[in-house]
Amino acid sequence: DPKIIQKPKYLVAVTGSEKILICEQYLGHNAMYWYRQSAKKPLEFMFSYSYQKLMDNQTASSRFQPQSSKKNHLDLQITALKPDDSATYFCASSQDISGGPYEQYFGPGTRLTVL
Amino acid sequence: AQSVTQPDARVTVSEGASLQLRCKYSYSGTPYLFWYVQYQRQGLQLLLKYYSGDPVVQGVNGFEAEFSKSDSSFHLRKASVHWSDSAVYFCAVTNSAGNKLTFGIGTRVLVRP
Numbered sequence: 522d523p524k525i526i527q528k529p530k531y532l533v534a535v536t537g538s539e540k541i542l543i544c545e546q547y548l549g550h551n552a553m554y555w556y557r558q559s560a561k562k563p564l565e566f567m568f569s570y571s572y573q574k575l576m577d578n579q580t581a582s583s584r585f586q587p588q589s590s591k592k593n594h595l596d597l598q599i600t601a602l603k604p605d606d607s608a609t610y611f612c613a614s615s616q617d618i619s620g621g622p623y624e625q626y627f628g629p630g631t632r633l634t635v636l
Numbered sequence: 637a638q639s640v641t642q643p644d645a646r647v648t649v650s651e652g653a654s655l656q657l658r659c660k661y662s663y664s665g666t667p668y669l670f671w672y673v674q675y676q677r678q679g680l681q682l683l684l685k686y687y688s689g690d691p692v693v694q695g696v697n698g699f700e701a702e703f704s705k706s707d708s709s710f711h712l713r714k715a716s717v718h719w720s721d722s723a724v725y726f727c728a729v730t731n732s733a734g735n736k737l738t739f740g741i742g743t744r745v746l747v748r749p
Contacts, residue, residue, distance in 0.1 A: 564739040577736055618735045622668040627680040
């Protein structure tokens with residue numbers, strides 16, 4: 522059974538629209554993360570959460586907003602979508618953040634295409 | 637700031653041959669190093685990690701990596717590759733505070749039959 526679920530697997534959006542990427546983990550972890558993989562670029566850290574609190578934000582744009590309704594959920598809301606937002610977005614989780622390091626486990630990703 | 641360099645964008649090897657993938661990191665504190673593999677259209681899977689101790693660490697599927705502090709490197713090796721090892725391999729570094737992973741650009745490995 523998949524331990525980290527990301528929905529949807531593929532997503533096509535028009536410029537200016539808003540989308541929510543879903544992530545749920547069933548590993549019992551306390552920390553969750555979002556990373557972005559754009560073409561020709563390394564995977565890029567976006568956010569980290571611990572016990573549903575934002576720990577680190579490396580995303581300059583406020584158009585990207587994580588939402589954590591439960592400890593094992595960390596969704597990513599993206600508003601005013603731009604073609605440059607096209608990428609695969611990976612959710613990850615780890616046992617914790619502080620006092621680590623801790624291995625991070627990754628979900629299968631959501632591939633977003635903005636037209 | 638931490639960074640990871642993977643100088644080889646693509647590597648092609650024949651099945652049964654040995655493989656080495658290079659990784660150089662830049663980090664001023666104590667680095668914690670990882671190798672992840674991404675099979676086509678899948679998420680990342682952890683191959684191995686180095687925190688401290690023996691500089692040679694064993695991972696899954698016959699992979700191993702060697703940490704060198706003097707060289708700031710964490711190269712990945714496999715003695716004999718299989719066609720199923722075709723994938724993209726990522727080297728990553730983090731610290732103990734924040735657990736944020738910094739990745740290299742990845743090396744695409746193609747194993748020829």
